[in-house]
Amino acid sequence: MRYSYATYLECSVTGERSNIGTLQGLSAAGKPLLARYDLEALRREVGRELIEARAPGLWRWRELLPVTAPDHIVSLGEIETPLIALTNSPRPDGFPPPVVKDEGRLPTGSFKARGLCLAVSMAKSFGVRRLAIPTNGNAGAAMAAYAARAGIEAYCFCPDDTPETNLSEIALQGATVWRVNGLINDCARLVQAGRDRYGWFDVSTLKEPYRIEGKKTMGLELAIQRRWRLPDVVFYPTGGGTGLIGMWKGWQELLTLGWIEGPLPRLVAVQSTGCAPIVRAFDEGATHARPWENAHTIASGIRVPGALGDFLILRALRETGGFAIAVPDEDIERARQQAGEKDGLLLCPEGAATYAAYLKAAARGQVSPSDEVVLYNCASGLKYPMPQVTAHMDVNRPFADSAPGFSAA
Numbered sequence: 001m002r003y004s005y006a007t008y009l010e011c012s013v014t015g016e017r018s019n020i021g022t023l024q025g026l027s028a029a030g031k032p033l034l035a036r037y038d039l040e041a042l043r044r045e046v047g048r049e050l051i052e053a054r055a056p057g058l059w060r061w062r063e064l065l066p067v068t069a070p071d072h073i074v075s076l077g078e079i080e081t082p083l084i085a086l087t088n089s090p091r092p093d094g095f096p097p098p099v100v101k102d103e104g105r106l107p108t109g110s111f112k113a114r115g116l117c118l119a120v121s122m123a124k125s126f127g128v129r130r131l132a133i134p135t136n137g138n139a140g141a142a143m144a145a146y147a148a149r150a151g152i153e154a155y156c157f158c159p160d161d162t163p164e165t166n167l168s169e170i171a172l173q174g175a176t177v178w179r180v181n182g183l184i185n186d187c188a189r190l191v192q193a194g195r196d197r198y199g200w201f202d203v204s205t206l207k208e209p210y211r212i213e214g215k216k217t218m219g220l221e222l223a224i225q226r227r228w229r230l231p232d233v234v235f236y237p238t239g240g241g242t243g244l245i246g247m248w249k250g251w252q253e254l255l256t257l258g259w260i261e262g263p264l265p266r267l268v269a270v271q272s273t274g275c276a277p278i279v280r281a282f283d284e285g286a287t288h289a290r291p292w293e294n295a296h297t298i299a300s301g302i303r304v305p306g307a308l309g310d311f312l313i314l315r316a317l318r319e320t321g322g323f324a325i326a327v328p329d330e331d332i333e334r335a336r337q338q339a340g341e342k343d344g345l346l347l348c349p350e351g352a353a354t355y356a357a358y359l360k361a362a363a364r365g366q367v368s369p370s371d372e373v374v375l376y377n378c379a380s381g382l383k384y385p386m387p388q389v390t391a392h393m394d395v396n397r398p399f400a401d402s403a404p405g406f407s408a409a
């Protein structure tokens with residue numbers, strides 16, 4: 001039995017192979033590289049019972065990850081995230097409660113920890129000294145944390161309207177962080193521009209092959225948590241698409257291993273109407289997405305005007321029989337409030353977008369009452385701006401006429 005069954009990297013467009021034993025960015029064709037595994041051998045030598053017998057969490061999947069030895073692992077406690085049904089929040093008549101996979105419980109409060117845990121572990125194993133990333137906030141926070149732990153320098157470039165909490169947590173975790181007067185794609189250009197001069201490794205979404213491997217564990221985990229039976233539909237808030245592509249990749253690996261049976265869940269890409277390049281491309285039947293102009297949404301994690309892996313996202317949606325759907329920010333805010341008020345689950349705006357999209361899709365008949373639905377909440381709601389509380393009580397004049405919120409017993 002090997003520690004990892006990773007064998008080579010493959011260009012997602014040309015299929016050209018490259019060595020997984022050295023540090024890699026994009027393929028020779030300038031496209032994302034995907035890690036491939038010796039699934040034949042894995043199937044022979046490792047049963048799913050062995051995985052089940054291990055402690056829950058990201059590292060129970062080590063055979064399906066590219067890290068080749070335990071001492072390369074940089075860990076902050078990557079737990080298995082819970083599934084929580086929205087039992088009390090509004091839903092259409094006759095529909096069962098949708099279930100939220102709450103990724104906000106991970107280190108640094110977002111699922112970006114899964115990807116950056118892998119990317120930093122691989123960087124450490126290759127002796128990388130410096131990392132840089134363009135980030136809407138959560139990826140930078142996760143990179144900063146894991147890099148700090150690994151003793152690697154971290155540089156983060158954030159659009160200037162990135163949530164304050166993200167900027168502060170990045171700085172507190174030892175990284176150098178800048179606000180940039182542009183969007184995430186502009187930040188990506190800066191990372192590229194500084195690469196030769198500063199010698200950092202570019203950890204941008206899909207520009208290296210390791211983050212997606214960490215993100216795929218989100219899908220593997222869903223399978224094992226549900227006793228190897230996947231749900232019918234999965235709603236995923238889609239920015240760069242690493243999670244969506246990663247889950248799809250992970251499920252295909254499980255299919256090949258014979259650990260799950262098809263069909264795979266229908267994948268639904270959720271975006272905001274203020275930035276919906278994937279929805280537009282899906283509806284047009286296009287294979288690539290045109291960049292979105294003047295992108296804006298409160299769901300900063302999905303404010304991504306152009307994604308390098310757009311063609312992989314669109315392929316995943318079509319091959320699983322899923323779709324793409326956009327919801328306005330007002331619906332996102334309402335959904336966030338409802339899940340908080342009725343179910344005590346403080347979703348991030350991106351997670352709330354999946355709940356809003358689910359309600360919209362149900363109303364349109366795109367999901368039916370017999371469908372089992374899982375929504376991904378990708379970060380802790382605590383990382384985002386929240387409504388201000390203005391009610392004030394005078395201790396000398398309590399319960400005065402003006403005090404809101406009381407009704408007599």
Ligand SMILES: *Cc1c(COP(=O)(O)O)cnc(C)c1O
Binds near residue numbers: 112244348378379
């Ligand atoms: C990054 C992020 C997303 C988008 O994830 P991708 O896998 O890059 O599409 C969604 N929500 C939150 C909270 C994020 O931080």
